[in-house]
Amino acid sequence: MSSLRLLQHRAADGTRSVIAxxxxxxxxxxxxxxxxxxxxxAIAAGTDLGTAVRACGTGATVDIAAELAxxxxxxxxxxxxxxxxxxxxxxxxxxxxxxxxxxxxxxxxAAETLTDSMxxxxxxxxxxxxxxxxxxxxxxxxxxxxxxxxxxxxxxLISPAFAQDGGEEPELAGIYLIGPDGTPFRxxxxxxxxxxxxxxxxxxxxxxxHSKLRQAALGPELLTGPIPDHVEGMSRIHRxxxxxxxxxxxxxxxxxxxxxxxxxxxxxxxxxxRQPGDVHVHFFGTATLSFSEGVTTRxxxxxxxxxxxxxxxxxxxxxxxxxxxxxxxxx
Numbered sequence: 001m002s003s004l005r006l007l008q009h010r011a012a013d014g015t016r017s018v019i020a021x022x023x024x025x026x027x028x029x030x031x032x033x034x035x036x037x038x039x040x041x042a043i044a045a046g047t048d049l050g051t052a053v054r055a056c057g058t059g060a061t062v063d064i065a066a067e068l069a070x071x072x073x074x075x076x077x078x079x080x081x082x083x084x085x086x087x088x089x090x091x092x093x094x095x096x097x098x099x100x101x102x103x104x105x106x107x108x109x110a111a112e113t114l115t116d117s118m119x120x121x122x123x124x125x126x127x128x129x130x131x132x133x134x135x136x137x138x139x140x141x142x143x144x145x146x147x148x149x150x151x152x153x154x155x156x157l158i159s160p161a162f163a164q165d166g167g168e169e170p171e172l173a174g175i176y177l178i179g180p181d182g183t184p185f186r187x188x189x190x191x192x193x194x195x196x197x198x199x200x201x202x203x204x205x206x207x208x209x210h211s212k213l214r215q216a217a218l219g220p221e222l223l224t225g226p227i228p229d230h231v232e233g234m235s236r237i238h239r240x241x242x243x244x245x246x247x248x249x250x251x252x253x254x255x256x257x258x259x260x261x262x263x264x265x266x267x268x269x270x271x272x273x274r275q276p277g278d279v280h281v282h283f284f285g286t287a288t289l290s291f292s293e294g295v296t297t298r299x300x301x302x303x304x305x306x307x308x309x310x311x312x313x314x315x316x317x318x319x320x321x322x323x324x325x326x327x328x329x330x331x
Contacts, residue, residue: 003309004050005221006035006188008074009067016074019062020053021221021311027058035077035222036279039177039187049187049224068153068220068312075152076190076222077175079279085147087216088267089173089194089283091140091208092121093128093258094251117205121257128258136262142212144194150281151217153312156319157195157303158215164199166214166318167291169283170235170249170305174260175222176268176280184268184280189227191219191305191314194283198291216283219305219314230254233307235288237295245295249288249307260284 007019007026016033019026032038042052067073079085114122120140127137151157159166173192176184194216201211229252236246253259267282268274290297299320306313 004053004224005311006038006049006053006076006224007064007220007222008035008076008078009062009072010074011072019064019067020058021062021064026062026064028060028062029053030057030059032056035187036079036177039185043177043179043185064220064312071154073153073220073312075150075218076220077187077218077279077281078150079147082147082150084275084277085150085279085281086273087144087146087149087281087283088273089142089144089212089285090258090263090267091142091285092117092124093139093256093263093285094287095125095255095257115205124257128256128262129253130259130262136258136265138266139258139263140208141266142208144212144214144216144283147279149215151215151316153217153220153314153316155217155316157193157217157316158319158321159195159197159299160214161321161323163197163214163320165197165291166297166320167196167198167289167295168235168237168297168303168305169194169196169286170233170288170307171286172231172251172284173216173218174264174280174282174284176282178274178276178278178280180276182271182274182276184264184274186264188222188224190222190281191233191307191310192281192283193217193303193305193314193316194286198289216281217303217314217316218281219310220312221310223310227260228252228309231307231309233305233310235290236304237290237297238302238304239298239300244301245290245293247288247290247293249286251284251286251307255287256284
């Protein structure tokens with residue numbers, strides 16, 4: 001049975017709808033205008049998203065590739081009040097290639113004093129995949145912002161005027177809705193570009209918080225069901241219509257030093273993140289960055305991320321915000 005993928009659509013007249021897609025095709029879901037509403041119904045009924053789709057019924061078929069090209073596909077999750085959508089993430093969670101792992105371990109063994117980043121990475125390798133019932137090592141964690149910073153497929157990723165860099169991070173993001181009793185429900189996974197300022201982060205790792213307060217983009221499809229153990233995709237940058245850079249990236253637990261369950265446990269252990277009705281977008285990290293290979297992005301560059309089992313790519317153009325001075329006034 002093919003995996004169910006959910007998409008959000010907005011017609012030319014502003015009417016919103018939900019699309020259910022599988023290998024057999026894609027159709028409009030009747031009676032709901034958001035994935036959040038569909039998930040709320042599933043939670044109330046004690047069912048899963050697939051059952052909720054069948055309960056609603058489906059209507060007209062949709063060519064999702066054509067709708068993406070026409071700019072009518074939205075981010076597959078959002079919230080009517082952006083303050084109730086919380087974007088967070090974890091870093092140092094991916095193993096990278098075998099060669100990269102060997103280099104890191106040789107460097108760790110040779111160094112007299114480990115960097116904090118290396119120590120955190122090795123802690124994850126040692127304790128990020130705990131046995132059932134055990135508490136695993138907590139990962140690096142960061143806050144990215146609220147729903148006002150969420151960008152859909154085709155939208156511009158706007159780097160602040162004060163930023164020193166605007167670079168892509170191809171990865172997976174978990175999508176969650178908090179139920180009425182505070183239970184976090186994972187709706188599925190999305191392709192994501194966890195857009196960051198790597199120059200700021202490189203200057204001092206204690207500036208990680210500053211480097212992460214940026215927009216982020218989600219691909220058009222929310223993949224429901226079991227989490228794939230191995231995801232292999234491609235990250236590209238296009239400049240002036242030509243390919244500037246590309247490299248494969250890996251994700252999924254087979255390529256990570258932490259289990260998804262461990263990352264979830266250390267996020268949702270905080271009461272703050274279990275407020276009924278809130279939506280969470282949690283980025284799981286990556287090991288593939290153009291920045292680490294000497295690429296300096298420019299305004300107008302187009303980021304492209306694709307990976308099976310997602311069928312549609314995520315493309316976003318890099319833009320730069322105008323300066324917006326802020327003056328604090330005393331009352």
